[in-house]
Amino acid sequence: xxxxxxxxxxxxxxxxxxxxxxxxxxxxxxxxxxxxxxxxxxxxxxxxxxxxxxxxxxxxxxxxxxxxxxxxxxxxxxxxxxxxx
Amino acid sequence: xxxxxxxxxxxxxxxxxxxxxxxxxxxxxxxxxxxxxxxxxxxxxxxxxxxxxxxxxxxxxxxxxxxxxxxxxxxxxxxxxxxxxxxxxxxxxxxxxxxxxxxxxxxxxxxxxxxxxxxxxxxxxxxxxxxxxxxxxxxxxxxxxxxxxxxxxxxxxxxxxxxxxxxxxxxxxxxxxxxxxxxxxxxxxxxxxxxxxxxxxxxxxxxxxxxxxxxxxxxxxxxxxxxxxxxxxxxxxxxxxxxxxxxxxxxxxxxxxxxxxxxxxxxxxxxxxxxxxxxxxxxxxxxxxxxxxxxxxxxxxxxxxxxxxxxxxxxxxxxxxxxxxxxxxxxxxxxxxxxxxxxxxxxxxxxxxxxxxxxxxxxxxxxxxxxxxxxxxxxxxxxxxxxxxxxxxxxxxxxxx
Numbered sequence: 001x002x003x004x005x006x007x008x009x010x011x012x013x014x015x016x017x018x019x020x021x022x023x024x025x026x027x028x029x030x031x032x033x034x035x036x037x038x039x040x041x042x043x044x045x046x047x048x049x050x051x052x053x054x055x056x057x058x059x060x061x062x063x064x065x066x067x068x069x070x071x072x073x074x075x076x077x078x079x080x081x082x083x084x085x
Numbered sequence: 086x087x088x089x090x091x092x093x094x095x096x097x098x099x100x101x102x103x104x105x106x107x108x109x110x111x112x113x114x115x116x117x118x119x120x121x122x123x124x125x126x127x128x129x130x131x132x133x134x135x136x137x138x139x140x141x142x143x144x145x146x147x148x149x150x151x152x153x154x155x156x157x158x159x160x161x162x163x164x165x166x167x168x169x170x171x172x173x174x175x176x177x178x179x180x181x182x183x184x185x186x187x188x189x190x191x192x193x194x195x196x197x198x199x200x201x202x203x204x205x206x207x208x209x210x211x212x213x214x215x216x217x218x219x220x221x222x223x224x225x226x227x228x229x230x231x232x233x234x235x236x237x238x239x240x241x242x243x244x245x246x247x248x249x250x251x252x253x254x255x256x257x258x259x260x261x262x263x264x265x266x267x268x269x270x271x272x273x274x275x276x277x278x279x280x281x282x283x284x285x286x287x288x289x290x291x292x293x294x295x296x297x298x299x300x301x302x303x304x305x306x307x308x309x310x311x312x313x314x315x316x317x318x319x320x321x322x323x324x325x326x327x328x329x330x331x332x333x334x335x336x337x338x339x340x341x342x343x344x345x346x347x348x349x350x351x352x353x354x355x356x357x358x359x360x361x362x363x364x365x366x367x368x369x370x371x372x373x374x375x376x377x378x379x380x381x382x383x384x385x386x387x388x389x390x391x392x393x394x395x396x397x398x399x400x401x402x403x404x405x406x407x408x409x410x411x412x413x414x415x416x417x418x419x420x421x422x423x424x425x426x427x428x429x430x431x432x433x434x435x436x437x438x439x440x441x442x443x444x445x446x447x448x449x450x451x452x453x454x455x456x457x458x459x460x461x462x463x464x465x466x467x468x469x470x471x472x473x474x475x476x477x478x479x480x481x482x483x484x485x486x
Contacts, residue, residue: 008168041172042174046195046203046206047196047204047205051171053170
């Protein structure tokens with residue numbers, strides 16, 4: 001499925017839009033990490049929680065559970081939330 | 086051009102002889118490694134340390150807490166970084182910052198058991214190269230307090246020792262509310278140059294700790310250290326060492342700048358002596374940083390700050406000065422020649438002052454206002470060598486051969 005990458009993570013992907021596979025958001029992030037080593041830890045912490053200033057949207061709706069089931073046609077957007085100056 | 090893979094001198098400990106102090110190393114090139122809230126810079130000196138070439142920013146916009154050159158190979162740089170959005174990581178360069186590669190496995194706490202709350206590294210705060218006999222070993226301290234070790238030159242990191250999960254240590258670490266404003270920290274990781282198994286570290290808060298068995302066991306080393314009035318000095322959690330340093334030529338001597346004064350400890354003794362009592366009363370002995378002389382264990386420098394009333398943490402009276410002791414803390418002398426005479430309200434954070442190994446020793450510090458100040462003569466006169474950077478978190482020096 002299509003994953004839209006925010007600018008702070010472009011150093012990993014080199015492009016704004018990438019493809020990744022997985023039946024859940026967690027699985028998609030694992031696939032992203034296989035393709036772009038290190039990217040997952042920048043957005044998911046060691047307790048498997050979403051980092052404070054990172055948000056995930058699936059088809060325009062914000063997702064809070066990494067185990068959220070996904071379909072191949074879904075579109076994921078990773079967003080950098082406000083984090084101060 | 087210092088970007089080439091130059092070979093740095095290895096800092097082997099020298100023993101102070103009766104005849105006098107160990108000799109300084111032959112003239113080499115000094116590089117000052119600056120970590121700031123908005124990136125890192127490398128300042129390269131000419132042979133005389135008179136002119137400086139600025140290389141950077143590296144990691145523009147990243148919060149960089151520490152940049153350290155490996156003195157054992159003279160070319161490997163490690164930098165800790167995070168951004169406002171992204172999690173914490175470590176970058177590694179083997180060509181003095183020309184290119185960087187991210188660590189494959191940055192410091193991270195162990196995953197908690199199902200149903201239990203685990204800890205999360207907010208940022209890696211401190212880096213210490215391992216002992217000269219352990220060439221690829223590095224240690225890292227994090228916020229919140231955690232101790233990590235790499236055995237492959239900083240590529241992969243693992244939790245180290247019992248302290249990250251020890252209930253007693255977790256209690257001593259306190260909560261986020263007990264720590265410094267940007268998070269409680271484990272810092273001042275020290276490896277005894279005579280023995281790789283002899284380790285120290287400090288925690289803000291949580292005291293100074295020592296291991297003599299390579300980290301299998303750590304124990305508090307807080308006797309003689311004071312705490313804020315009204316609290317119990319016997320309680321480890323109330324202790325706030327800001328910066329602990331070991332003397333390279335006399336590793337039995339430690340100095341410490343604490344939230345509550347300046348201290349010295351001579352081993353095998355286990356009781357810290359508050360040598361800051363001999364500082365001028367009007368200035369006091371509160372500060373973040375402390376730096377030791379590379380060859381003379383009686384000489385150390387501090388940069389006092391205002392710790393009165395609401396704790397402004399600025400230079401006292403807006404008149405910054407370094408203070409030096411040449412006799413182990415019996416007396417102190419003010420060294421402010423060249424520094425602003427008034428209306429300078431910055432301070433210097435705990436790892437933002439450093440000494441080179443030249444003769445006379447060069448001193449360097451970075452301010453919360455983004456300036457780098459240098460002295461080529463052990464603090465007698467200061468010159469601003471960079472300004473308008475961001476808030477400086479760390480200043481380290483390295484000698485390139």
